[in-house]
Amino acid sequence: MSDTRRRPRHVGAKLLLLILVCYFLVPVWWLVVASTKNAEGLFAGDGALWFSGFHLADNLRHLITINNGEYLRWLGNSLLYASAGGIGCTIVSVLAGYGFAKFDFRGRNIVFAMVLGSVMVPLTALVIPTFVMMSNAGLTDTIWAVILPSLLSPFAVYLMRVYAAASVPDELLDAARIDGAGELRTFVRVALPLMRPGVVTVLLLSVVSTWNNYFLPLTMLSSSKLYPLTVGLGLWTQLASSNNGGGESLWNLIITGSLVSIVPLVIAFLTLQKYWQSGLAAGSVK
Template identity: 50%
Template sequence: MSTATRAATVPAQVSRPTEPPSGRRGGPSERLMSRTAAMLVMGVFTLYFLVPIWWLFVSSTKSSAQLLTTPALWFADFNLLANIEDLVTYRDGVYLKWMLNSVLYAGLGGALATLIAAMCGYALAKYRFPGRETIFNVVLGGVLVPATALALPLFLILSQVQLTDTFWAVFLPSIVSPFGVYLTRIFAASSVPDELLEASRIDGAGEIRTFFTVSIRLMAPALVTVFLFQFVAIWNNFFLPLIMLRSEELFPVTFGLYTWNSQLNQIPELRAYVLVGALLSIIPLIVTFLLLQRFWRSGLGAGSLK
């Protein structure tokens, strides 16, 4: 090729337009529209979730007479502290008993369910034994079964051993979490290295000690997730106490507020107690989430460094 021909081809190569990299082809206006649309959708869903809580807070500050005669989303007389005092003193503080029952059902039940799920999921992930996949498939089947379908069989079983209308009638079914077993099995398989377990065994640690000192720390983000899911599920559980309990002193707070709400025609002043009680009942859920969310952040950070 001559020098003139080579020189003629160079400008053609230099002047060839370069395509923008994939993912950056949209101009500034298109990116602005996408961001605005995303923020608009997020704003709508934020309002959807926060407006009922705002209404509940505003309604809890009103007296029974003001609930139906004042604007629903704005304050009248701020009587929140007085309403709380009336609530906790009503019928010798039965509401506080319900809150304590819910804390015991959800706190102890969630913690024990998390521990059992962690052991089962870890065993299914790290040990090889006959029937392992069959057991895991049965657990997956348990995830698909709705809780309402199990309520009647549970009632019949517990009635045979005379445990209905007792603390155990609600507590024992709460410590089983098929979803927790599924989640911990997946997480243990990916986050607990087999080499680390072998090193622990070479150092003389037994299987139980290895699980509680090594594996459970690596599985902490999954365990927090299982606990929060189980805590919220037990706290909001309504159908199981409905069929199992008859004694008022054993009611969780959700079922206790339901019984008050069903008596509004006979006792209208219970309307304010139901609203204030509902507002107070969501505080433990918020506090639990705020206290445990740092474990999620630490788990994500640890995963990004691996």
């Protein structure tokens, strides 16, 4: 009797899950299909969700050659910002989170409360003050205007603090200190391997956040040579909307460029998935 009652509930849950999967995958499917069409096929109005001619190779060739390889320059900038900002943010967050979790110093709770409270502040609200700071330091319209603000993430510090407290036993650290290991060696040889899933999780989230950042580089940069993909594709969208620089012929390049821009993120997720999943599940059974 109980199995009979549970069966409709399971069917409903699976049906809801299927609907949600379709809801999230349909835009991705449309992006893939639209990237294979030329300008005429893109605006034909029929078969929007299915292939009608395969021009992906032509679109990619045009994409990497337009304006003397402008798209490739933007792609390289995005890779630079995401790697430098993501790795730097991970290092800062790991060190800060470990310090908050394993060291007892005066004002620790107050400082951590300030860090935790800053999570509630929208990032867009900090862009203008950050711009003023960078302008006073003479760093606007440079790569540092994008990289330096990306190094700080209150949420990543909070995540690493919680993860370090849950995954690194104090008894293990005390044993390493009794054996004569210094604080740096204890952190590198004992704590850091135990924190690896959390470190990879923060790295992945930081890279994705920096890669998808639009408002910060839009505000900080004025030279198109320093634009990341987000701002560069936005510039093309403005040109296409105003019918300057190609009109319809530019839209299929924007769509193809959007498809290419998500490939590095997909590769990163697939590569680091096992570490990411284990990092999210840490402490769930304690």
